[in-house]
Amino acid sequence: xENILEVKDLNVYYGxxxxxxxxxxxxxxGEIVTLIGANGAGKTTTLQTITGLIQAKSGHVSxxxxxxxxxxxxxxxxxxxxxxxxxxxxxxxxxxxxxxxxGAYTRKDKDEVAKTLQMVYDRFPRLLERKxxxxxTLSGGxxxxxxxxxxxxxxxxxxxxDEPSMGLSPIYVNEIFDIIQKINQDGVTVLLVEQNANKxxxxxxxxxxxxxxxxxxxxxxxxxxENPQVKAAYLSE
Amino acid sequence: xxxxxxxxxxGISLGSVYAIIALGYTMVYGIAKMLNFAHGDVIMVGGxxxxxxxxxxxxxPFVGILSAVVVCTVLGVVIERVAYKPLRExxxxxxxxxxxxVSYFLQNAxxxxxxxxxxxxxxxxxxxxLTLMDGQVTVSGVTMVTILSCALILIGLTTxxxxxxxxxxxxxxxxxxxxxxxxxxxxNRTIAVTFAIGSALAAIAGVLLCSAYPVLSSTTGAMPxxxxxxxxxxxxxxxxxxxxIGGIIMGVIENLSKAYxxxxxxxxxxxxxxxxxxxxxxxxxxxxxxxxxx
Numbered sequence: 001x002e003n004i005l006e007v008k009d010l011n012v013y014y015g016x017x018x019x020x021x022x023x024x025x026x027x028x029x030g031e032i033v034t035l036i037g038a039n040g041a042g043k044t045t046t047l048q049t050i051t052g053l054i055q056a057k058s059g060h061v062s063x064x065x066x067x068x069x070x071x072x073x074x075x076x077x078x079x080x081x082x083x084x085x086x087x088x089x090x091x092x093x094x095x096x097x098x099x100x101x102x103g104a105y106t107r108k109d110k111d112e113v114a115k116t117l118q119m120v121y122d123r124f125p126r127l128l129e130r131k132x133x134x135x136x137t138l139s140g141g142x143x144x145x146x147x148x149x150x151x152x153x154x155x156x157x158x159x160x161x162d163e164p165s166m167g168l169s170p171i172y173v174n175e176i177f178d179i180i181q182k183i184n185q186d187g188v189t190v191l192l193v194e195q196n197a198n199k200x201x202x203x204x205x206x207x208x209x210x211x212x213x214x215x216x217x218x219x220x221x222x223x224x225x226e227n228p229q230v231k232a233a234y235l236s237e
Numbered sequence: 238x239x240x241x242x243x244x245x246x247x248g249i250s251l252g253s254v255y256a257i258i259a260l261g262y263t264m265v266y267g268i269a270k271m272l273n274f275a276h277g278d279v280i281m282v283g284g285x286x287x288x289x290x291x292x293x294x295x296x297x298p299f300v301g302i303l304s305a306v307v308v309c310t311v312l313g314v315v316i317e318r319v320a321y322k323p324l325r326e327x328x329x330x331x332x333x334x335x336x337x338x339v340s341y342f343l344q345n346a347x348x349x350x351x352x353x354x355x356x357x358x359x360x361x362x363x364x365x366x367l368t369l370m371d372g373q374v375t376v377s378g379v380t381m382v383t384i385l386s387c388a389l390i391l392i393g394l395t396t397x398x399x400x401x402x403x404x405x406x407x408x409x410x411x412x413x414x415x416x417x418x419x420x421x422x423x424x425n426r427t428i429a430v431t432f433a434i435g436s437a438l439a440a441i442a443g444v445l446l447c448s449a450y451p452v453l454s455s456t457t458g459a460m461p462x463x464x465x466x467x468x469x470x471x472x473x474x475x476x477x478x479x480x481x482i483g484g485i486i487m488g489v490i491e492n493l494s495k496a497y498x499x500x501x502x503x504x505x506x507x508x509x510x511x512x513x514x515x516x517x518x519x520x521x522x523x524x525x526x527x528x529x530x531x
Contacts, residue, residue: 053415077421089416091409102409105402106421156423 001029004158004189005050006115010059012042012049019045020211027158027191034192034200036234037210043193044086047160051076051083063158066206078106082156086163086193088147092136094126099135099146101152113153118170120149123179127175141172148179158189165196177203197234200227211236239373244496245489250380250449252488253387257442258465259472259480260394260434271295275316275339277462279308281347282385283309283443284358284453289363293484298361312434314429320495321424323484340459347455360453361444383445390438391481398477403430412474463493464504466509473524482522 005027012020020042027033035043048054050061052073061069068076082103091099100120104113121128124145130138135146144164151159161180165173173196181203184190194200201207201221209217209230215229224230258280265273279416283305290301320339324332364378398404410427418424439458446461447453463489472483490510494503514522 009310051419053418072423073418074423076422077419083419085419086418089413089419091416093412094405098405098408102405102417102420102422105406150420180458 001031003027004029004064005052005191006060006062007046008045008060008062010061011057012045012047012051012054013057019074019213020049020056021039023210023213023215025208025215025218027189028104028205030184030187031206032130032180032192032204034194034196034204034207035210036194036200038234039195040212041210041216042213043210044162047083047085047162047191047193050176051081059234068116072116077154080155080157081160082151082154082158083145083160084151084162084164088140088143090135090138090143091133094135095132096146097131099150100127100131100168104148106154116155120152120167123152123182124149126191141168141175144172144176145179146147148176148183152183152188156188158191159183161190161192163193163195165194165199173199180212198225239370239497242370242374243376244492246374246376246384247380248489248492249485250383251385251492252468252487254446254449254461254484254486255465256387256481256484257390257423257438257445257471259484260286260390260477261438262466262469263474263476263480264407264431265435265473266469267409269317269321270430271321271329272336272433272466273321273345273435274336274462276435276439277458277460277465278340278343278347278392279309279439279445280347280446280461281453281455281458281459282312282343283440284447284450284457285351285356285492286349287361287442287444287447288356288358288453291357292359293465298363301361302441302444304433305444306437309436309440313423313432315438316436317429317432330443332454344455344459351455353455356365356453358447358453360448360451362448367399371527379445379448383449387484390441391477394434394477394511403427407431426500442482464507467508470512470521473521475525476521476523479523 001018003026008024008187010020010023023046031087035046037043040063045054051055052071056069060067060119063079091102098115104116127149128148130142138146164176164180177199180190191226192200192204201224204221207216207221207224214225216225258276261276262273264338264387265271286305286308287301290296290304291298297361316329316339321332323333332384341459358377362379362382366375366377367381398407405415405426406422409420409422410424414424465484468487469480471487487507491503494506498506
């Protein structure tokens, strides 16, 4: 399988703290790959380094065969990478509609954008109902849907999702994971970072386990679910 | 009654100039989260540009006004690029001190180039005055043009922000630079555009101010700059309608104080009102509640 994303020997520091240590992994076209691990393992830092929000000390990130380690973050959206950040980070003062249109900021063709908007509203009917509402007044689950809808507006090939289930009620968690699978079935490759390892492994093809900045385990998601180490550390209910 | 109306209209006019300047402060604060204390001195540069073009070179007024806008816009972008951009990750105190440094730099550069003696500014706005209520109230051409300019600028700016992609990008950057980057917005470019717009407005304010009060020196922009900054805080810094309301109220209070209380105390009264407003409503009249991020 062709790799859409390859991360090689990535090292990231926060001051003197070595947050990411020689992390390497890859994501194949069409896959759902998940990075799981405890708080502080470096999952979010990894995603932020891929999209240029944080600069790596060393290592390479390549996307679609091109080295993007030095590409400024804002240019990656037009290349087809959408990042749904931790904590959703919707523009609270702007309306749902304005948020979605900002997702299509890099796209020029108005007719095509209108089609994507319709598709996003079909996928998230609640966003259509609330399109004039300020994003800050939405519930946590609705904000997560908005953040995902906003990312879809850029017509991504690769979607990075950072803790989409964080702070949501169980009903919303199930809904969000269903939607992630549907987005993937529509041809978008997904790199998912989750603390809810159970859920993440159940929808992923492959997984990497991060511990204090290093990859300690990797493999088929369903096999990892049966791995006694993973079971003990991450799947205890 | 008729004299009160005259004072009021002149106050609104002065306030309109404050509002135009305050828009620059408030937009830059909203987007770059910094107080650009050199903003007032850009007004002075606009005034001198018109002086050179119209009085020294004798070119027609519209050339002078256009040149002032171009010079100030470029100056604003250059200031941001050279002085503030390298400090994007620095503490806000460093940025503030740098801004004060840029302000002194501009004032002293003007002092070297144009000398210490004040220049008399030739009015470039030749509009006949309007007489109302059987000749009891006279509104000068500059006053009318100033109020009208302020209204047009506000409408233009609001339309720009709400209807254009760049305007929406400005709103996004003002709320969350990281999330804006993830939308594909070039944050540095958006900040540069904001400085360009703010400085162009400062040029227009410079023309209007110098036409109403026709003396020009290196510190011409300093006091109006501080008052407009006060107006922006008064209205709620970061808020565009706040800048308008703050500016107009400041101008009216200042002019009415001069007329009815004491021209020497007028500035003290204006700042006293500011202190009272901030005690009652610390975020300013139209300011948002500052939320702690969780």
